[in-house]
Amino acid sequence: MSDLVILKLGGSVITDKGADCRVNRIALNSIATTIANAPISGLIIVHGAGSCGHPEAKRYRLDKGAVAGQTEGITVTHRIVSALNAEVVSALREVGVPALGVHPLHVCIADKGRLIAFENRHLQEMLALGMVPVIHGDVVMDLSHGACIVSGDQLVRYLAVALKCTRVGLATDVPGVLDGERVVPEITPRTVDALHIGNSSHTDVTGGMKGKIDELLGLAAAGSGADIFEVSRLGDFLAGKDHGGTKVRGG
Numbered sequence: 001m002s003d004l005v006i007l008k009l010g011g012s013v014i015t016d017k018g019a020d021c022r023v024n025r026i027a028l029n030s031i032a033t034t035i036a037n038a039p040i041s042g043l044i045i046v047h048g049a050g051s052c053g054h055p056e057a058k059r060y061r062l063d064k065g066a067v068a069g070q071t072e073g074i075t076v077t078h079r080i081v082s083a084l085n086a087e088v089v090s091a092l093r094e095v096g097v098p099a100l101g102v103h104p105l106h107v108c109i110a111d112k113g114r115l116i117a118f119e120n121r122h123l124q125e126m127l128a129l130g131m132v133p134v135i136h137g138d139v140v141m142d143l144s145h146g147a148c149i150v151s152g153d154q155l156v157r158y159l160a161v162a163l164k165c166t167r168v169g170l171a172t173d174v175p176g177v178l179d180g181e182r183v184v185p186e187i188t189p190r191t192v193d194a195l196h197i198g199n200s201s202h203t204d205v206t207g208g209m210k211g212k213i214d215e216l217l218g219l220a221a222a223g224s225g226a227d228i229f230e231v232s233r234l235g236d237f238l239a240g241k242d243h244g245g246t247k248v249r250g251g
């Protein structure tokens, strides 16, 4: 796939993480407009769950799996992240982006919390038609644990490798990876251990910034770098300009 960008929108960017499932429509509309005006040809958007999914996943302990007779959490969690996905798709379509929601629960399988399969031929057909697939962190059936939570970051890592994408960007509510007050300009497997990376104060069943960096270092090891930047710099990232954030590289 030539010239394919994968953009992850953090859950903290598109929802108010301090509230019970509140979509941040102002942020969403601004992101959609930036994407509509960006000079890019192929785009896949992956978004996180924020306050629409993490509290439910935690309440039903889906990070520990699921057992027969206690499956309500699978439905509840999938329903709420799917509703968020529909809002993201609508915001994009309103400004002319040909977005279409794709749900990992329907096309993925995991084992011990890790994705082992993701049917993506339909994504390639959508991209060939000029569409923008919009995927989200989701509950996925798991061969060992019944079910698990697959983060948007894990999906990004899997898809970036499978579709040989050219650029990966993660838009967050902070200016990049912070070590204290300082934005770390570059992270590699050799430099990561020396960093002091803080954790989110909000409910996050998929590991917050630490989980994100682990996924991106895995992606870098597979040959593809990724950039983490503040959502206000999304236009710069999409235009291929400096975004003032963090580059995760294989070193």
Ligand code: IP8
Pocket: 011, 047, 048, 049, 050, 053, 054, 057, 077, 081, 136, 137, 138, 139, 149, 150, 151, 152, 153, 205, 206
């Ligand atoms: O916000 C989590 O995805 P993330 C998905 O990308 C659920 O970690 C369902 C909590």
